[in-house]
Amino acid sequence: MxxxxxxxxxxxxxxxxxxxxxxxxxxTMVAIFTKNLSLAGKTEEMTVATELGKSMLERITVMDPDxxxxxxxxxxxxxxxxxxxxxxxxxxxxxxxxxxxxxxxTPRGELVLVETTVSWSRGRLSLASVIRP
Amino acid sequence: MESCGTREYRLLAKETGRxxxxxxxxxxxxxxxxxxxxxxxxxxxxxxLNATVRLTQSSAYKASTYHHRVSTELLADACLLxxxxxxxxxxxxxxxxDREKLGDQQGxxxxxxxxDLSGLPGPEESVNNLKGTTARNGPQGPGTVAPGTAHxxxxxxxxxxxxxxxxxxxxxxxxxxxxxxxxxxxxxxTRISGNIDVYGVSSMSSPDRIPAGLHANGRGADPSVxxxxxxxxxxxxxxxxxxxxxxxxxxxxxxxxxxxxGGTATGEDRIPPPDIDISRExxxxxxxxxxxxxxxxxxxxxxxGEFYVGGDVTMNGDLILNDSTIYVRGDLFVNGTIKxxxxxxxxxxxxxxxxxxxxxxxxxxxxxxxxxxxxLSGFSGETFMNALAAGNPSVGTAWxxxxxxxxxxxxTMEGLGxxxxxxxxxxxxxxxxxxxxxxxTLRAVIAPIPGETARFLEEKFDHLSSRxxxxxxxxxxxxxxxxxxxxxxxxxxxxxISYDKLGYSFFQGIVYTNAGMAIQNEVEVLGSVWATGNxxxxxxxxxxxxxxxxxxxxxxxxxxxxxxxxxxxMEDVHFGSPVMTAWYER
Numbered sequence: 001m002x003x004x005x006x007x008x009x010x011x012x013x014x015x016x017x018x019x020x021x022x023x024x025x026x027x028t029m030v031a032i033f034t035k036n037l038s039l040a041g042k043t044e045e046m047t048v049a050t051e052l053g054k055s056m057l058e059r060i061t062v063m064d065p066d067x068x069x070x071x072x073x074x075x076x077x078x079x080x081x082x083x084x085x086x087x088x089x090x091x092x093x094x095x096x097x098x099x100x101x102x103x104x105x106t107p108r109g110e111l112v113l114v115e116t117t118v119s120w121s122r123g124r125l126s127l128a129s130v131i132r133p
Numbered sequence: 134m135e136s137c138g139t140r141e142y143r144l145l146a147k148e149t150g151r152x153x154x155x156x157x158x159x160x161x162x163x164x165x166x167x168x169x170x171x172x173x174x175x176x177x178x179x180x181x182l183n184a185t186v187r188l189t190q191s192s193a194y195k196a197s198t199y200h201h202r203v204s205t206e207l208l209a210d211a212c213l214l215x216x217x218x219x220x221x222x223x224x225x226x227x228x229x230x231d232r233e234k235l236g237d238q239q240g241x242x243x244x245x246x247x248x249d250l251s252g253l254p255g256p257e258e259s260v261n262n263l264k265g266t267t268a269r270n271g272p273q274g275p276g277t278v279a280p281g282t283a284h285x286x287x288x289x290x291x292x293x294x295x296x297x298x299x300x301x302x303x304x305x306x307x308x309x310x311x312x313x314x315x316x317x318x319x320x321x322x323t324r325i326s327g328n329i330d331v332y333g334v335s336s337m338s339s340p341d342r343i344p345a346g347l348h349a350n351g352r353g354a355d356p357s358v359x360x361x362x363x364x365x366x367x368x369x370x371x372x373x374x375x376x377x378x379x380x381x382x383x384x385x386x387x388x389x390x391x392x393x394x395g396g397t398a399t400g401e402d403r404i405p406p407p408d409i410d411i412s413r414e415x416x417x418x419x420x421x422x423x424x425x426x427x428x429x430x431x432x433x434x435x436x437x438g439e440f441y442v443g444g445d446v447t448m449n450g451d452l453i454l455n456d457s458t459i460y461v462r463g464d465l466f467v468n469g470t471i472k473x474x475x476x477x478x479x480x481x482x483x484x485x486x487x488x489x490x491x492x493x494x495x496x497x498x499x500x501x502x503x504x505x506x507x508x509l510s511g512f513s514g515e516t517f518m519n520a521l522a523a524g525n526p527s528v529g530t531a532w533x534x535x536x537x538x539x540x541x542x543x544x545t546m547e548g549l550g551x552x553x554x555x556x557x558x559x560x561x562x563x564x565x566x567x568x569x570x571x572x573x574t575l576r577a578v579i580a581p582i583p584g585e586t587a588r589f590l591e592e593k594f595d596h597l598s599s600r601x602x603x604x605x606x607x608x609x610x611x612x613x614x615x616x617x618x619x620x621x622x623x624x625x626x627x628x629x630i631s632y633d634k635l636g637y638s639f640f641q642g643i644v645y646t647n648a649g650m651a652i653q654n655e656v657e658v659l660g661s662v663w664a665t666g667n668x669x670x671x672x673x674x675x676x677x678x679x680x681x682x683x684x685x686x687x688x689x690x691x692x693x694x695x696x697x698x699x700x701x702x703m704e705d706v707h708f709g710s711p712v713m714t715a716w717y718e719r
Contacts, residue, residue, distance in 0.1 A: 018167040018168050018170070021168070022171050022174070022175070039190070040193075043196040046200060047199060047200075111215060113236055126237040127207055128207060129207045132417075
């Protein structure tokens with residue numbers, strides 16, 4: 001009688017260990033990917049916010065500084081409030097995300113400090129410069 | 134030594150004579166494949182994840198760096214602007230900045246001056262040589278900071294980003310204005326009536342004369358158009374020790390007796406006028422006190438120093454300068470007399486109706502600098518009295534009555550027959566019927582007002598009071614002599630009644646406008662006259678002549694003495710704002 005020993009399949013224990021390892025690995029990866037995506041989003045938001053702040057600052061600095069505190073135009077829409085941009089500050093939507101822009105002018109000796117603050121749901125940054133009145 | 138399993142296997146093979154598969158030791162074949170696969174998969178996924186994380190981190194770093202880079206650019210620019218502002222206020226400024234912040238913005242800027250005259254500054258140290266007369270060592274090496282310049286090195290830091298920006302500022306000197314041999318330069322056309330006398334002197338203290346002429350850049354002029362004209366009348370003379378020249382167009386000397394030593398020339402090179410932002414000069418002084426300079430009637434005597442007014446100033450009366458430099462952020466209108474030592478900077482139009490006698494002081498070299506048009510004309514008594522009446526109804530009533538009396542008496546006389554001798558009676562009848570003359574009232578109002586302009590009007594009203602005195606018609610009676618001559622003599626007197634007077638203008642220093650200049654007075658300038666036309670302003674109509682920016686019109690002659698060493702005797706004097714001549718970053 002010939003006795004043969006057939007190769008056996010995967011054992012339950014093997015599968016369980018592999019699955020456990022795989023689960024842990026995948027969960028870790030998903031977590032890291034999620035965080036990564038979030039970081040990528042923040043990166044994009046920060047770039048957009050920097051651009052918006054810089055653009056606003058450049059716009060203010062080429063204006064007659066006397067015009068800054070009076071009603072003016074923003075985004076092509078007339079506004080009738082004090083300040084430039086007026087309060088409540090206008091927002092801009094870029095890639096579906098809303099950015100609030102605030103401009104403050106403060107006398108700094110003979111010069112004027114112009115500060116733009118861009119705020120969005122997950123962050124806030126400020127850019128500043130000085131201009132001659 | 135064999136293992137127990139192997140020995141059994143050999144025994145079994147010997148007993149049965151069959152070949153049996155040798156049992157595996159440890160794992161069976163295929164066992165652990167799943168684990169191996171998972172590990173390999175994890176390895177691949179881990180590598181992919183690592184790459185993605187690194188990529189994202191790199192993007193995040195770039196975004197952060199971009200923000201910091203923008204911040205440092207803004208900080209560096211702000212640093213240089215703030216430094217420029219300090220240097221404009223004080224050319225000796227060497228305090229610098231140390232880690233200055235701008236609001237909530239990340240980062241800071243610094244600017245440090247190297248003040249040792251003999252040593253060599255470091256590559257990030259600034260050197261101020263604005264008032265120097267020789268080159269100084271700078272961050273670029275020995276002797277690299279020219280006199281009259283400042284080499285500024287701004288260092289801005291935000292997060293991991295650091296930015297170094299260098300710039301060189303140059304502050305024009307007074308002598309830069311007089312490097313040409315033209316005492317009068319217009320960017321547009323120049324038209325002069327009356328006598329012309331133009332020459333130059335090497336310095337105020339030296340009588341040595343040098344050639345000096347007139348020049349019109351004739352901007353945009355057709356070659357056939359006259360851009361430099363002398364509208365002479367019989368008896369007028371023109372003495373010019375230099376050349377009367379223009380870039381384009383024609384030089385027209387009319388038919389007058391002209392002695393132009395250097396002759397006339399067309400197609401000459403343009404003389405580039407200095408470009409001075411007077412508005413900025415004025416705005417920078419916004420924090421100065423007014424020193425009492427404001428709208429008003431009477432006399433204002435300024436103290437020594439610098440003064441600023443943030444709007445139009447309309448003065449009827451006299452403005453006295455005592456080593457005073459005044460800055461007006463608007464129009465300056467003086468109907469009366471402006472005189473003394475000092476300098477006048479006006480952001481708008483400058484109008485002096487009456488005498489203007491201004492000598493520069495404090496070694497500034499500037500008499501009048503105006504962003505808008507400069508108009509010099511005679512004093513207007515009517516304007517003065519209207520201003521006085523505006524704040525005092527009783528004066529207004531007396532002033533209105535005085536003018537209507539003269540007009541009505543004149544009209545009454547016009548109705549008289551040519552042979553009538555009743556001119557004097559007409560005056561008497563009118564005054565008796567109208568409650569008497571109001572000139573004494575006006576004289577009494579003017580008397581307490583100080584200043585030579587008020588004295589002029591007081592004398593005028595005093596004179597008219599005596600002519601229109603109650604119970605005394607002798608003056609008008611004389612005018613109507615002989616009997617039957619009619620009222621023409623009295624009418625001629627009434628016609629001549631004027632409250633105005635011609636003005637005279639004298640400036641020692643530079644008279645400069647970024648618009649045009651219209652001068653109805655006799656004018657004499659020791660220095661030079663410039664009309665650059667740089668201002669964005671519309672033409673104005675002056676006595677029927679359209680005055681464009683850059684044009685100069687002088688209707689009562691011109692005497693210009695170019696003082697070529699005006700600035701050279703004041704080597705330390707730099708005028709105006711430093712201007713950027715070079716900018717580079719590391």
